[in-house]
Amino acid sequence: MNRLTQLFEKKKNDILSIYFTAGYPEIGATLNIAEALEKAGADFLEIGFPYSDPLADGPVIQHSSQVAIENGMTLKVLFEQLKDLRSRVSIPILLMGYANPMIQYGVSNFCKVAAEVGVDGVIVPDLPLYEYEELYKNDFISNGLSNIFLVTPQTSEERIRKIDSLSNGFIYLLSSSSTTGKDLNVSNEIGDYYNRVKAMHLKNPLIIGFGISDHQSFSRANQYANGAIVGTAFVKELGDPENYLSHIPEFIRKIKG
Amino acid sequence: MNYRVDDRGYYGDFGGAYIPEMLYPNIEELRNEYLKTIAQPDFQKEFKSLLKDYVGRPSPLFLAKRLSEKYGAQIYLKREDLNHTGAHKINNTVGQIILAQKLGKKRIIAETGAGQHGVATATVCALKGLECVIYMGEVDIKRQAPNVARMKMMGATVIPATSGSKTLKDATNEAMRDWINNPVDTHYIIGSVVGPHPYPEMVSLFQSIISKETKQQLIEQTGNDQPDYVLACVGGGSNAMGMFYHFLDDDNVRLIAAEAAGLGINSGHSAATSMLGREGVLHGSRTILMQTEDGQVTEPYSISAGLDYPGIGPQHAHLHKVKRVEYVSITDDEAMEASMELSKLEGIIPAIETGHALAQLKKMTFKKEDVVVICLSGRGDKDLETFMKYFNL
Numbered sequence: 001m002n003r004l005t006q007l008f009e010k011k012k013n014d015i016l017s018i019y020f021t022a023g024y025p026e027i028g029a030t031l032n033i034a035e036a037l038e039k040a041g042a043d044f045l046e047i048g049f050p051y052s053d054p055l056a057d058g059p060v061i062q063h064s065s066q067v068a069i070e071n072g073m074t075l076k077v078l079f080e081q082l083k084d085l086r087s088r089v090s091i092p093i094l095l096m097g098y099a100n101p102m103i104q105y106g107v108s109n110f111c112k113v114a115a116e117v118g119v120d121g122v123i124v125p126d127l128p129l130y131e132y133e134e135l136y137k138n139d140f141i142s143n144g145l146s147n148i149f150l151v152t153p154q155t156s157e158e159r160i161r162k163i164d165s166l167s168n169g170f171i172y173l174l175s176s177s178s179t180t181g182k183d184l185n186v187s188n189e190i191g192d193y194y195n196r197v198k199a200m201h202l203k204n205p206l207i208i209g210f211g212i213s214d215h216q217s218f219s220r221a222n223q224y225a226n227g228a229i230v231g232t233a234f235v236k237e238l239g240d241p242e243n244y245l246s247h248i249p250e251f252i253r254k255i256k257g
Numbered sequence: 258m259n260y261r262v263d264d265r266g267y268y269g270d271f272g273g274a275y276i277p278e279m280l281y282p283n284i285e286e287l288r289n290e291y292l293k294t295i296a297q298p299d300f301q302k303e304f305k306s307l308l309k310d311y312v313g314r315p316s317p318l319f320l321a322k323r324l325s326e327k328y329g330a331q332i333y334l335k336r337e338d339l340n341h342t343g344a345h346k347i348n349n350t351v352g353q354i355i356l357a358q359k360l361g362k363k364r365i366i367a368e369t370g371a372g373q374h375g376v377a378t379a380t381v382c383a384l385k386g387l388e389c390v391i392y393m394g395e396v397d398i399k400r401q402a403p404n405v406a407r408m409k410m411m412g413a414t415v416i417p418a419t420s421g422s423k424t425l426k427d428a429t430n431e432a433m434r435d436w437i438n439n440p441v442d443t444h445y446i447i448g449s450v451v452g453p454h455p456y457p458e459m460v461s462l463f464q465s466i467i468s469k470e471t472k473q474q475l476i477e478q479t480g481n482d483q484p485d486y487v488l489a490c491v492g493g494g495s496n497a498m499g500m501f502y503h504f505l506d507d508d509n510v511r512l513i514a515a516e517a518a519g520l521g522i523n524s525g526h527s528a529a530t531s532m533l534g535r536e537g538v539l540h541g542s543r544t545i546l547m548q549t550e551d552g553q554v555t556e557p558y559s560i561s562a563g564l565d566y567p568g569i570g571p572q573h574a575h576l577h578k579v580k581r582v583e584y585v586s587i588t589d590d591e592a593m594e595a596s597m598e599l600s601k602l603e604g605i606i607p608a609i610e611t612g613h614a615l616a617q618l619k620k621m622t623f624k625k626e627d628v629v630v631i632c633l634s635g636r637g638d639k640d641l642e643t644f645m646k647y648f649n650l
Contacts, residue, residue, distance in 0.1 A: 130273075159281075
């Protein structure tokens with residue numbers, strides 16, 4: 001059991017997770033932001049490690065990744081920064097990023113170092129189920145890391161069951177098939193999809209992400225799932241490298257409502 | 258040795274489908290349907306008829322006598338430059354547009370670098386009356402104005418890719434993002450043997466007509482379908498895969514692929530992926546790509562926009578690793594000189610991409626009776642401005 005699975009034991013509703021990109025808006029921002037988010041009341045965090053070609057991301061997170069790379073952020077630098085993680089932050093932490101930087105670092109080594117610094121799980125949107133199961137699952141499990149998979153409105157029931165069986169942590173339910181940063185439009189169709197997944201009684205909790213930007217979209221997501229993730233809307237708040245921390249308490253207060 | 262794709266979508270260690278879940282249904286649909294659909298008699302009938310009457314196939318296999326004399330071998334040129342739209346790219350877009358129609362898709366998207374694949378896609382969309390959206394790097398749009406105009410004339414919408422380095426790799430990212438956001442009605446026509454499985458296999462199947470015809474033509478012209486050497490240039494690698502496809506199992510045929518060394522392999526301005534790259538994941542497949550130690554994709558350079566790509570297709574990565582194909586590097590200067598030489602000796606102005614394959618001749622020694630086939634992948638009209646500047650014409 002890691003911090004993430006413990007959180008889901010204790011808290012069943014209105015869980016708020018925040019995504020931000022490590023090394024944005026300045027190289028040393030990573031732990032400052034994490035600390036401020038915990039104080040402001042976020043339940044768990046996703047720290048993005050940047051990639052030059054982030055296929056699943058819209059313009060805002062693409063931009064933050066590019067700036068982070070220009071600032072000198074790499075996985076080596078990030079893990080160096082995260083050595084102080086557990087003296088400053090106690091809520092669950094996930095790393096989120098694309099397969100290539102992780103593969104270059106070495107997946108086995110990546111999992112080992114992540115666990116050592118106190119990371120609880122990993123989200124890699126372009127790591128397929130098959131490769132995870134055949135090549136990397138043991139590295140994640142032996143280091144106690146949760147691996148989180150995405151589910152979209154187009155994902156078949158059979159595949160959702162398979163994802164549920166391979167997941168330990170939560171299932172990342174996408175509000176629509178889209179890149180990050182699109183507006184969430186809770187149509188009846190989307191409601192049907194959330195209810196369809198809910199009715200499957202999966203073993204993992206459901207957290208909704210993509211398109212959650214304010215209190216309204218956050219609370220609507222919580223009608224269907226255990227919680228929701230805010231990414232793009234938060235990254236937008238961080239543009240000023242001199243003064244990025246001051247917006248955080250107000251931002252979280254508004255989302256929670 | 259097996260050079261083909263296996264059941265999991267891999268060529269040895271390379272390939273697969275490293276895609277976000279949002280693209281899974283699209284890729285799964287293609288994977289389940291493409292072989293079945295292509296095998297149907299009505300697909301084959303339409304494909305063959307369009308290749309013959311619209312593209313102008315078979316493309317000639319031409320014995321280049323003066324070039325042969327100069328290099329002391331029997332050099333044949335496979336004239337893909339004579340296809341409609343001036344390059345091999347249209348073999349693939351004709352195949353994929355019929356497939357897209359059979360799958361009920363209403364909207365076509367594609368990426369393009371120099372604009373050749375964009376033009377070939379806009380062409381078949383006009384032919385079929387389908388909506389066409391082409392992603393092209395902002396930098397490339399400025400460099401390749403005539404091709405942008407051609408696409409627009411044929412009714413395509415050209416959207417500039419403004420992210421990252423604003424070139425081909427970013428146009429590919431943007432096309433994939435479009436597909437994520439339009440998962441149901443849209444088909445993505447990838448232009449090279451790259452991307453998630455089944456794209457590399459599907460594109461090489463459509464391009465394999467090049468080597469299929471070459472074998473028949475060699476029998477007619479020489480009585481033997483086994484040449485000594487087959488040469489082609491490689492960016493992502495689609496003309497090379499088409500040119501090599503039916504020769505892969507002919508162990509006595511030497512296959513040589515020319516990559517763009519740009520200003521020189523160690524100049525920091527190069528696109529010689531097999532020399533400078535390492536194994537990793539790019540645009541949905543495990544392959545060889547140029548990248549930093551941290552796994553960030555680096556920006557390649559070549560004078561020829563069609564070879565300006567930081568990866569190679571996964572099958573090429575495999576053929577490189579098992580040493581079935583020899584990968585060589587050709588600089589900008591060598592390619593330009595070879596393009597000029599062919600123009601003077603044979604009255605054929607090749608694309609600068611093709612100039613890279615031609616430049617390899619100089620580095621080899623032949624016996625008089627050696628039969629050499631070179632894929633003349635495209636014509637040089639699109640490169641006139643570059644030629645004019647380089648040679649002060």
